[in-house]
Amino acid sequence: MKPVFILPVLTMGLLTGCVTAQTPSANSQIFAMDTVMSLEVYGDGAQAALDNAISTIYHLEDLWDVTEEDSEVSAINQSQGQPVPISPETSALLEQSQELSQLTDGALDLTAYSAVSAWGFTTGDYRVPSQLELDTLKTKIDYTQLSLNVEEQTASLPDGMSLDFGSVAKGDLGAILSEQLQNQGITSALLYLGGNVQTIGSKPDGTLWRVGIQDPSNPEQAALGVVEVSQKAVVTSGSYQRYFEENGETYWHILDPETAAPARSGLTSVTVIGENGTICDGLSTALFVMGLEDGISFWKQHPELDLDIIWVEESGNVTITSGLESTFQLTEAQSGREVTVIAP
C-alpha cells in the first residue's frame, strides 16, 4: 500500500476527531439552602469533584440552617450569652462577617435576623411591623454584641438577639467550593448558587465565562448586561429578589440595620465582582444599604479589596467601576440606558 492511501484515512480521522473531541464534564442541579443550585465541573475527575462539592453543600446547609433547631446558627441564637461550640467553617464565616461589618460601619449586620423574621421574610407570612415594634427591633441589631472566640471555636449572643447567614452563606459556599475543587485539580467549573455565581478558572476552551446580570425591572426575563470573568465570584443583591406589596407600597428583604426596615437607598441592585465570594456577597448587601454615593466612596477607599461593582438605580441608570469598562456590556435590548464609569 502506498503511503498516500493514508491521507484520506488521516483526514477523516482528524475531521471526526474535531467533531467528537470533548472535555469530560459533570453537572448537577440540587435544591439546598432554600434555593436552587446548578454545578458544572470540567476536566479529569469532574464527577468525583462534583460529588464532593454536593456533600459539602449539604454539610454546610446543616450547620447554617437557621430554621433547623439543631443547626449551629440556632445554637448561637439560643446561647443566651453562654459560649457554644462551633465548627471551623462557622467560626471562619463569623470572623469574616464581623470584619465586613466593621469595614462597612455596620451596613452589613448578621444580627438583623430578628427584624428579618418580624417582616416575615423567613417564612413568607409577610407583615409590616408597627413603628413601635421597629424601634424595639433595631435595638436588637448590633454585630458588636456577638462574642466569638476563634481559638476555642465558640460563639454566643445575648438573650433576645439572633443572627443568620442569609447575606453571606451562598458567597462563602462559593469560596469554599472554589478552593475545594481546585485542590482536587479542577481548573474549570461554573457554580450557580441560588443567584450567586462562582467561576473556577476559565471555560474549558480557555475563553472567559459570560455571566448575565439580571435586570431589576424585569428580573424574570432578559439580562441587563453581561460581564466576562475568570476565577471570580459575581454576586448581586437586589430589591426584586424577595419582596411583598401592601397598600401600594413595596417592601423588600434587604433591611437597613439602623431602621430595621427595608433599605431605601435609591438602588434596585448592586453586583459585586471579585475573587472572594464571601466578601462579594457580604458587600453586595452592605453596598445596597449604603446607596450609590456612599458606595462609590467606599470603593475608592478600599482598592486593596480589588473589587468591581455595578450599581443599578431606581431611575434605571447604571454605574460601573473602571475595571469593568472593557468587560461589561449592556444587552441589545438595554442599550438605551445611561452607563457612568467611575475611576479610582
Added chain:
Amino acid sequence: MNRTTKLVVILLLVVVAVCSLYIFQTSTQPSAQLLQIYQHGTLVQTIDLSHVQEPYTIELKGESGAYNTVSVEPGRVCISHASCPDQVCVHQGWISDSTLPIVCLPNEIILEITGGGSDLDTIAG
C-alpha cells in the same frame, strides 16, 4: 499520472467532499434547543423544542397533590399552572433559551434549556 495515483486523488476528493458536506450540514442545521425537565433533582424528560410541531402539556405530579403543568410549544416552554403558593414559576412566563431556567422551589422543578441562541453561560441575580 498512473492509474493508482488517479484513484487515490479521486478517493481523496470524495472523502473531502463528504466531510465538507457533513460539516456544512451540521453547522447550518437549526441548532438543537434541548429542554431538560428536572423533578427533585432528577432528570425526568428531555425534549428538543426545535422539533416540536404542535403545542402540548405535561403534568408533573408531586407529593400530596403538588403539580406543575408544563406547556410546550415550538421553540418555547412555560409553566401554565402550578400548585405552589408563590406562583413564581407561572409568572415567569415563556422561556426559549438558556438565559434563565424556570424554577419552582416549593415543588422542586427546574426547566432548563441548553442551546437556543443565548450566548450567556449563566446569570447572576
